[in-house]
Amino acid sequence: MGIFSKIKDGLTKTRRGFVSQIEKLLTGKKIDEEFFEELEDILISADVGVDTTLKIVENLRQRIKEEKIKDSETVNQVLKDEMKDMLMQKDKSLTPQEGTPKVSLVVGVNGVGKTTSIGKLAYKHKQEGKKVVLAAGDTFRAAAIDQLQIWGDRVGVDVIKHQEGADPAAVVYDAIQAGRARNADHLICDTAGRLHNKKNLMEELKKVSRIIEREIGTPPHDVYMVLDATTGQNALSQAKLFSEVTPVSGIILTKLDGTAKGGIVLALANEMEIPIKYIGVGEGMEDLQDFDPDQFIDALFANSGENNEE
Amino acid sequence: MLQRLSEKLQDTFGKLTGKGKVNEKDVKEAMREVRLALLEADVNYKVVKEFVNNVKERAVGEEVLESLTPGQQVIKIVRDELTQLMGGEVSEVNFSDQPPTVIMLSGLQGTGKTTASAKLAKKFKKDGKNPLMVACDTQRPAAIKQLQVLGEQTDIPVFSMGDKQHPADIAKGAVEHAKKNQMDVVILDTAGRLHIDEDLMTELREVESSVEPHEILLVVDAMTGQDAVNVAERFDQDLDLSGIVMTKLDGDTRGGAALSVKKVTGKPIKFIGTGEKVDELEVFHPDRLASRILGMGDVMSLIEKA
Ligand SMILES: Nc1nc2c(ncn2[C@@H]2O[C@H](COP(=O)(O)OP(=O)(O)OP(=O)(O)O)[C@@H](O)[C@H]2O)c(=O)[nH]1
Ligand SMILES: Nc1nc2c(ncn2[C@@H]2O[C@H](COP(=O)(O)OP(=O)(O)OP(=O)(O)O)[C@@H](O)[C@H]2O)c(=O)[nH]1
Ligand SMILES: [Mg+2]
Ligand SMILES: [Mg+2]
Numbered sequence: 001m002g003i004f005s006k007i008k009d010g011l012t013k014t015r016r017g018f019v020s021q022i023e024k025l026l027t028g029k030k031i032d033e034e035f036f037e038e039l040e041d042i043l044i045s046a047d048v049g050v051d052t053t054l055k056i057v058e059n060l061r062q063r064i065k066e067e068k069i070k071d072s073e074t075v076n077q078v079l080k081d082e083m084k085d086m087l088m089q090k091d092k093s094l095t096p097q098e099g100t101p102k103v104s105l106v107v108g109v110n111g112v113g114k115t116t117s118i119g120k121l122a123y124k125h126k127q128e129g130k131k132v133v134l135a136a137g138d139t140f141r142a143a144a145i146d147q148l149q150i151w152g153d154r155v156g157v158d159v160i161k162h163q164e165g166a167d168p169a170a171v172v173y174d175a176i177q178a179g180r181a182r183n184a185d186h187l188i189c190d191t192a193g194r195l196h197n198k199k200n201l202m203e204e205l206k207k208v209s210r211i212i213e214r215e216i217g218t219p220p221h222d223v224y225m226v227l228d229a230t231t232g233q234n235a236l237s238q239a240k241l242f243s244e245v246t247p248v249s250g251i252i253l254t255k256l257d258g259t260a261k262g263g264i265v266l267a268l269a270n271e272m273e274i275p276i277k278y279i280g281v282g283e284g285m286e287d288l289q290d291f292d293p294d295q296f297i298d299a300l301f302a303n304s305g306e307n308n309e310e
Numbered sequence: 311m312l313q314r315l316s317e318k319l320q321d322t323f324g325k326l327t328g329k330g331k332v333n334e335k336d337v338k339e340a341m342r343e344v345r346l347a348l349l350e351a352d353v354n355y356k357v358v359k360e361f362v363n364n365v366k367e368r369a370v371g372e373e374v375l376e377s378l379t380p381g382q383q384v385i386k387i388v389r390d391e392l393t394q395l396m397g398g399e400v401s402e403v404n405f406s407d408q409p410p411t412v413i414m415l416s417g418l419q420g421t422g423k424t425t426a427s428a429k430l431a432k433k434f435k436k437d438g439k440n441p442l443m444v445a446c447d448t449q450r451p452a453a454i455k456q457l458q459v460l461g462e463q464t465d466i467p468v469f470s471m472g473d474k475q476h477p478a479d480i481a482k483g484a485v486e487h488a489k490k491n492q493m494d495v496v497i498l499d500t501a502g503r504l505h506i507d508e509d510l511m512t513e514l515r516e517v518e519s520s521v522e523p524h525e526i527l528l529v530v531d532a533m534t535g536q537d538a539v540n541v542a543e544r545f546d547q548d549l550d551l552s553g554i555v556m557t558k559l560d561g562d563t564r565g566g567a568a569l570s571v572k573k574v575t576g577k578p579i580k581f582i583g584t585g586e587k588v589d590e591l592e593v594f595h596p597d598r599l600a601s602r603i604l605g606m607g608d609v610m611s612l613i614e615k616a
Contacts, residue, residue, distance in 0.1 A: 044355045047535035050346055110558060110586065111420030111531065141586070142424075142459035143452040150451035164459075193586075195561040228420065232352030232535025234563040255419065258504045260537035283419070283449070 031064055031075065039079075046263035046300050047232050052270055056082055080297055086266050087293040089275035092249035094221040101133065101179040101187040103212055106252075107205060107242055108226035110193030113254035113280055115144065117226055118188050119151030120280065120288035126155055130185035135175030136161035137168040137208060138192040148190050154285060158182065168192070168204065169211045176215045189220075196241035209246040219247060224277065226252045229262035236264070239272050248272075253291070254280030261300050337369045337384055344388060344604070351564030351603045354539045357395075357573045365391055392604070395569055396596035401553065401578035403430075406524045409494035410442070412485060414521075416514055416549060417529035418541060419502030422557035422583055424453065426529050427499040428460035429583065429591035434495050441466055441495040444484040446517060448473040449501035449510075457499055464588050467493075477501075477513060478520040485521050498523065505544035518549055525552045527580065530571055532559045538567035539574045546575040556594070557583035564603050 036057055043053040059082050060075070069075055096102045104121075106114045115138070122132045134152055136159055138144035145161050152159035160175035172189050179187040191208065194201035212220045225248045227235055242248055253262050256279050265276050276291040341362050348358045368391075369384045405411045413430065415423045424447070431441040443461055445468060447453035454470050461468035469484040481498055488496045500517065503510035518526065528545050530538060545551060554575070556568050559582045568579055579594045 041355060044349060045536050047352075047537070050349050109533070109561065111422060113420060141456075142463070143456035146455045147450075147452040154451075195558065197562045198560075228531075228533075230418065230531070230534050230537050230541075232533060232563075232567065233350055234352070234533040234561065237562055255504075258418070258537070259506060259540045260535065264535065 031070070036061060042301065043263065046261035048263035048300075049233050049236070049267045052086075052267040055270070056086075056266075080294075083266060083297050083300075084293050086270040087276065087296070089269050089273050091275060092247075094218050094249075096221055097217065099180060100216050101176075101184040102221045103176065103179075103216055104186065104188045104222040104224060105191065105209060105212065105220040105246060106189060106224050106226060107191050107246065107248070108193060109195050109238055112193070112226045112228040112231075113252075114138075114193065114226045115147050115151065115190055116283065117224075117252050117254060117278070117280055117288065118148065118190050119155060120285055121188055121278070122151070122157050122186075123155045123285045124288055125186050126157060131183060132157040132186045132188065133175060133179045133182060133184040134159045135172050135187060135189040137171050137175075137189045139164055139166045139168050139171065140192040144190070144192065169207045172208050173211050173215065176212065196238050202241065202245050205242075206245045222249045223247060224250050224252050225274070226254060227262075227265070227268075229253055229255045230258065230260040231262075231264060233264065236267060236271065239268050239274060243272065243274075248274055250275050250277035252278045252280065252288075256299075257281040257287070262296075263300055265296075334370055337366065340384060341366055341369075347604050348566060348569075351566035351605070352533075352535045352538075352570075353566035353603065354536055354570035354573070357539070357570050361391060361395065388604075389600070392569075392600045393597055395573055396600050397572050397578050399578075400593055400595060401580050402593060403525055403580065404552075405495075410485060410488040410496045411494065411525070412481075412496045412498065412521050412523040413525040413527065414481075414498040414500065414517065414523040415527050415529055415555070416500055416545060416551075417502060418504065418531075419450075421502065421529045421531045422555075423447075423502065423529045424456050424460065424499050425586065425588075426527075426555050426557060426581070426583060426591070427457065427497045428464055428466070428588045430581070431466045431495070431497050432464045432588050433591055435464070435466060439495050440493045441497060442484060442488045442491075442493040443468045444481060444496060444498045445470040446477040446480050446498050447501035448475070448477060448480075453499075453501065460588065476516070478516040481517050481521045496521075505541045505548075511544075511548050515548060527551065527553050527555050528571075528575075528577075529555045529557060530567060532556050532565040532567060532582075533561060533563045534567040536570075539570045542571040543574050546577065551575060551577045553578050553580040555579075555581045555583065560584040560590070564605060565599055566603050568599055569603060 040053055040057055060079050063078050106118055108114050125132045136145045136148045149159050160178050162171045175187055223246050225242050251265060251274055253265055253276055256262055268274050279289050279291055281287045345358055345362050365387050368387050415427055417423050427443050431443050434441045443457055443466055445454040445457045458468050469487055471480045471483055484496055526549050528551050554571055554577055556579055559565055582592050582594050584590045584592055
């Protein structure tokens with residue numbers, strides 16, 4: 001399985017991965033053009049994107065020159081620091097008022113893992129002793145409500161739902177009332193997958209966000225954009241357009257248990273200043289982890305090419 | 311960002327076409343832009359490298375630079391090589407002369423397999439066939455229900471044996487059911503799985519050997535980045551794919567993954583998904599995607615004149 005699903009076995013393997021990649025790049029040669037080119041390839045093959053890759057490499061190049069760095073250990077450290085700096089973004093969650101649950105709106109394009117991540121998040125909060133209510137705001141996709149209900153049953157939390165085809169804003173409105181009445185700590189709202197370039201669907205989302213704002217007095221306390229780690233450069237466009245409709249406070253990066261590296265989040269953090277909050281590493285209830293930049297960067301370099309190279 | 315690149319590219323090509331004489335440096339500069347455009351479109355970096363080298367070689371090697379319209383010649387080479395990579399002709403489903411034709415859909419989680427099952431079934435029904443959809447996904451919560459809802463929407467029967475049976479047995483049962491009821495196309499919806507998940511890949515091979523599908527299609531999300539090649543390579547190795555369905559092309563992605571997937575598997579892209587609704591499926595046209603990937607609709611028309 002992928003790197004992140006092995007994390008329970010300790011990080012040594014991925015750590016070694018990062019160091020050995022860089023060492024492999026450097027053994028027997030100087031820090032020359034070829035080194036930078038290979039580094040570029042590694043980053044681009046991890047979906048970091050051309051612009052961000054060039055920026056990382058350029059910064060590294062400069063620091064190596066200015067600080068007269070010669071050994072791979074230091075190059076390794078400097079590179080990691082550069083990337084970590086990019087990933088460290090200010091927290092954007094809002095704090096709920098007394099008597100109101102923390103309302104999270106979960107958005108994203110089709111099939112990225114919104115509903116599943118909500119199930120996992122509910123489980124996580126419940127483990128922490130919190131009371132959770134879910135809102136079945138996807139009234140469009142076939143059996144989306146059933147899917148969330150199964151998650152609700154699995155985790156043991158209430159799901160507020162209407163019929164298929166109902167107005168999602170009305171579902172969310174009801175869920176806020178229910179959340180208050182039941183003294184919930186968290187209300188997590190599912191939404192239908194939608195491509196960010198579809199105006200009418202984005203309008204619908206705006207309406208949901210507005211209802212929440214009207215009811216709780218602030219924008220949703222959290223707006224999570226769920227991003228599939230296999231996504232390439234399109235993620236930037238997704239983040240931009242979703243943010244225009246309802247400011248995204250954090251990314252949930254799913255499917256990192258595969259071979260995709262999810263490097264595009266570097267660009268997202270860097271260009272859009274959106275923090276990465278959680279990572280999804282499987283289809284089970286427990287397969288959600290807090291985002292850890294060190295771990296992520298290590299994984300970006302680990303076994304790079306394992307599946308590329310024959 | 312994509313916008314900017316596309317403009318730049320058109321600029322570069324514009325310069326190239328406008329020039330009387332083109333030297334090696336001009337070609338190199340233009341190819342640098344092409345390389346960037348392809349990478350921004352999520353074409354795999356190895357495929358990009360090979361592609362750029364091929365074009366460079368041809369552009370510098372042939373009589374191009376001495377010709378009267380060197381700029382056009384280079385652009386023409388780019389287009390030719392790209393269309394070649396995309397696989398030239400239109401390719402559809404091959405129906406068996408001994409019905410039912412069995413079609414299995416496979417792919418990573420959330421790529422659009424279940425939706426594509428219904429879309430294909432609907433298309434076949436419109437073409438006068440009598441299709442059956444089969445719920446072989448015993449993993450995802452409410453997967454069977456999802457297929458049943460789609461079945462109701464399209465008025466196409468769904469075969470299910472619940473989520474406790476092995477998908478290989480479900481597939482077998484479905485084919486028997488189809489034979490008994492004169493249904494001529496059987497579409498197997500399978501659970502999403504990672505290509506590196508040995509257990510689930512084995513399960514898929516078991517489905518395959520139990521009914522020996524005539525078509526095994528890999529469903530790929532058009533927004534996929536660099537990893538598309540790993541996924542496609544592995545599914546093709548394990549299942550010997552007959553083709554690819556590219557979904558979610560109604561977004562603003564360039565869809566470069568299509569190019570990479572075609573390149574590493576050599577298998578044709580047969581259909582594309584252009585929406586969530588069951589009639590939003592189209593037969594794939596390589597040339598159209600080729601220009602979309604480079605983001606050069608205008609440039610393409612320029613080339614037509616070359
Ligand atoms: N391997 C893996 N699969 C995941 C992960 N998260 C979600 N999935 C799977 O991805 C598929 C889609 O997940 P959903 O939660 O239905 O995605 P969604 O964004 O709600 O989809 P729509 O509502 O249709 O837009 C399902 O098969 C999930 O089991 C993950 O972290 N790893
Ligand atoms: N915009 C758009 N959405 C699509 C397209 N094809 C599928 N979808 C959506 O993508 C999401 C996932 O589709 P599914 O058919 O459930 O995907 P799947 O591969 O069966 O997912 P799993 O069974 O969980 O692996 C749903 O929200 C679909 O409506 C398409 O061509 N365009
Ligand atoms: Mg969902
Ligand atoms: Mg499915």
